[in-house]
Amino acid sequence: MNDVIEQKPRLVMKFGGTSVRDLGHIKRAAKKMIREVENGYHVTVVVSAMAGVTNRLVDEAISQGFTERDPEYSAIVSEGELETSRLMAQSINEMGHGAQAWSGPQVPIKCDNNYGQSNILQIPSNNIANGFKINQVAVVAGFQGVSVEGRITTLGRGGSDTTAVALACALGAERCDIYTDVDGVYTADPRQVEKAQKIDRAEFEEILEMAHMGSKVLHPRCVQLGMKYNIPIQVLSSLNDGIGSDLKGTMIMGEIEAMEGGAVTGISHDFNDAQLTVYNIKDQFGQAANILSALSKTQINKDMIIQPVSNDDGITRMTISVPKQDADRAQKALSTLGYDHVEVDTDIVKISAIGSGMKTDHTVSATFLQVLANNEINTRAIATSEIKISVIVRADHAETALTKLHSAFGLDRK
Ligand code: ADP
Ligand code: ASP
Ligand code: MG
Numbered sequence: 570m571n572d573v574i575e576q577k578p579r580l581v582m583k584f585g586g587t588s589v590r591d592l593g594h595i596k597r598a599a600k601k602m603i604r605e606v607e608n609g610y611h612v613t614v615v616v617s618a619m620a621g622v623t624n625r626l627v628d629e630a631i632s633q634g635f636t637e638r639d640p641e642y643s644a645i646v647s648e649g650e651l652e653t654s655r656l657m658a659q660s661i662n663e664m665g666h667g668a669q670a671w672s673g674p675q676v677p678i679k680c681d682n683n684y685g686q687s688n689i690l691q692i693p694s695n696n697i698a699n700g701f702k703i704n705q706v707a708v709v710a711g712f713q714g715v716s717v718e719g720r721i722t723t724l725g726r727g728g729s730d731t732t733a734v735a736l737a738c739a740l741g742a743e744r745c746d747i748y749t750d751v752d753g754v755y756t757a758d759p760r761q762v763e764k765a766q767k768i769d770r771a772e773f774e775e776i777l778e779m780a781h782m783g784s785k786v787l788h789p790r791c792v793q794l795g796m797k798y799n800i801p802i803q804v805l806s807s808l809n810d811g812i813g814s815d816l817k818g819t820m821i822m823g824e825i826e827a828m829e830g831g832a833v834t835g836i837s838h839d840f841n842d843a844q845l846t847v848y849n850i851k852d853q854f855g856q857a858a859n860i861l862s863a864l865s866k867t868q869i870n871k872d873m874i875i876q877p878v879s880n881d882d883g884i885t886r887m888t889i890s891v892p893k894q895d896a897d898r899a900q901k902a903l904s905t906l907g908y909d910h911v912e913v914d915t916d917i918v919k920i921s922a923i924g925s926g927m928k929t930d931h932t933v934s935a936t937f938l939q940v941l942a943n944n945e946i947n948t949r950a951i952a953t954s955e956i957k958i959s960v961i962v963r964a965d966h967a968e969t970a971l972t973k974l975h976s977a978f979g980l981d982r983k
Contacts, residue, residue: 577701579742580610580813583711583733586620587750588807589653592660598748599660601812602706606666608814611701613740615711615733616657618649623712623726637685643713643723647673650710650729658708667705671697673721678714678732680722687722688790689714689731692739709736730788738798745795745802746813747787752806753819754779754786756980757836762971764981768834770820772925775834776802778957782921783839792821799823832926832933833978838971839919842872843896844949844961846888847903848910852879860887863902869895872919873950873961888950890919890961917949918967921959922974933978934958940977944969 582605584598598614605612618626626646635642654670661668673680676696680687697707711729716722724731730747737745751759753767754776773796780789786804795802805811805818850856857876864871872890879885891899896913903911927933937958941948946969950961962970975981 577609577611579613579701579737579740580605581613581615581733581737581740581742581745582813583615583729583745583747584617584657584807585729585747585749586617586623588748589616589657590620592656594807595653595656596660598807599657599664601748601807602661603664603666604812605814606706608812610743613697613707613709613736613742614657615709615729615736616650616653617711617729618653622649622652638683640684640716640718640720640722643684644721647710647713647721647723650712654708654710658706661706661708667700667703668708669700669705671707671709673710673713673732674715676709676714676736678709678735680714680716680724682716682718682722684716684720684722686725687714687716689724689735690717692735694736694739697736697740724790725788727785727788728790730791731794734791734794734800734802737800738794742800744813745791745800746818747791747802747804748807748813749786749804750806750808751786751804752809752817754784754804754821754835756834757971757975758784758838761838761968762836762975764972764975766980766982768819770822770825771834772825773821773823774956775923775925776821778921778923778954779835779837782837782923782957782959783841783919784835784837795821796823831979832924832930833922833980834924834926835922836971836974836978836980837921837923838967840964840967841893842890842917842919842961843893844888844890844914844917845896845899845903846886846912846914847908848886848912850885850887850908852883852885857887859906860889860903860908863906864889864891864899867895867898867902869899869902873952873959875950890917890950916964917961918964918970919959919961920967920970920974921957922978923957925956927956927958936977937974940973941970944973946970
């Protein structure tokens with residue numbers, strides 16, 4: 570074994586669907602990878618399926634009668650990443666460097682049996698590390714792993730980010746670079762807010778909240794892993810000539826000493842929620858527990874919950890926000906329990922302001938609500954945490970709310 574090779578720092582690079590959308594893009598990614606090898610790293614590359622391929626495979630799995638929770642569904646939808654990993658390893662080989670393609674089960678990325686939404690349990694890193702000894706780059710198919718039962722499973726849509734950061738943790742990498750079609754995490758979704766600007770540095774917990782509140786640039790679970798194992802994550806563009814070691818993307822890390830900047834780091838929005846209002850609830854103990862445990866048992870996530878004070882008639886109601894796709898299931902679960910007047914409103918958007926500066930600046934919530942009031946936008950639900958305020962408003966207010974809040978918190982690109 571060569572000690573010098575063993576002592577090289579490790580780097581994980583992940584390329585998303587648009588970054589590997591055809592052979593030309595795969596080759597461009599391979600060249601970036603080679604530049605990092607030349608910079609002195611042992612590199613592991615994680616790849617997504619080419620843009621559009623997973624959507625096609627999902628349609629195919631559904632047309633064959635499978636649901637996300639069936640092992641067969643995972644077997645079908647994981648094929649896209651396998652194809653890209655083979656093409657990427659081949660391109661690297663053609664450029665004169667050693668590369669091995671690995672499927673999730675081969676690594677092995679050990680997962681639980683929760684097919685289609687698996688959690689990673691463990692990643693023994695010796696197979697990949699053995700490749701480093703003979704100067705082989707590992708090209709790993711993202712989004713997949715092997716269940717406890719020994720079958721292929723998947724991590725949920727967008728899961729390749731999580732594969733990449735989990736591998737970076739298992740390998741003790743210096744950093745995980747996530748290459749995508751934007752040059753970093755922005756103060757708001759650049760497709761919605763024209764004046765959004767790139768964030769240079771942010772803390773894990775801020776980006777985690779942004780991801781949970783609808784900023785779809787990173788899979789929330791990858792940020793959670795980075796935070797747990799303290800592995801810096803950089804989000805950067807695959808579409809320019811730069812590489813991760815230039816450190817031009819958004820660097821996400823542990824605590825950042827705030828020397829400048831405002832209390833709010835970013836504004837997120839999410840159109841994927843529905844509001845469920847349960848009427849005719851007896852205002853007595855146990856009712857809220859009943860309703861929420863019915864939703865938990867059917868594995869429905871709930872976010873905001875509001876129960877107004879009841880009138881003198883002893884009857885109350887409760888408003889709960891749930892993912893749109895689960896609204897019908899939630900309604901059925903509640904009607905089985907005897908709550909037969911449940912209204913579902915899908916015409917809503919959740920808007921949030923996030924920033925760790927909110928821990929010390931207590932004016933943010935008031936400013937946030939005042940901006941909405943000044944623009945005659947009525948809030949239907951409000952929730953706060955130490956570093957976030959979220960509201961639900963009518964969907965057609967999204968654009969005004971986002972742009973006005975973005976300006977009010979000083980986030981507009983100059
Ligand atoms: P990939 O295929 O590389 O995984 P994704 O589509 O999952 O890429 O994520 C990148 C997209 O995330 C961008 O094209 C952008 O439109 C969207 N996005 C949403 N919110 C943000 C944000 N706050 N900052 C940057 N991008 C965002
Ligand atoms: N290909 C999968 C998806 O489209 C996983 C990923 O790209 O992260 O969801
Ligand atoms: Mg993604």
